[in-house]
Amino acid sequence: MAKIEIYTTPTCPYCHAAKSLLNEKGADYTEITVLDPELRQKMTERAHGRRTVPQIFIGETHVGGYDDMAALDRQGKLDPLLAQ
Template structure:
């Protein structure tokens, strides 16, 4: 099994962009920690970590803030996601 940096994705249950982001990560075969930010405290934690961004998902690969689903899919289209996933 390939190792990768820890991946954290802040989500809400009914967000289509969250589902799309998780689907891409699953397609890549990488494990991730999902944090449901319906809780105000967890949403605040996400906003601090994501430099004030309020929308979900917010995705982190290691300490790198990737951004949202569209940002991650764009990285994948440009061939820049796999190298991020394989960093240690």
């Protein structure tokens, strides 16, 4: 499986939904909580200016947020990305 990183905050419902979808897929991921301003800045730079959470990276691909990942799943494109 591809390396998965997800930037989150503890109270974000979209973060919880994203982690739930990844768990349903049996995907292991690294969660990075961005309460620290330096971590949020790193996330923002890596996500091409996007400041909202979650921000999801699968391998070298910036998927975006939960809605983006859920759309990939509906299109049948998430599983192949996870299998890289």
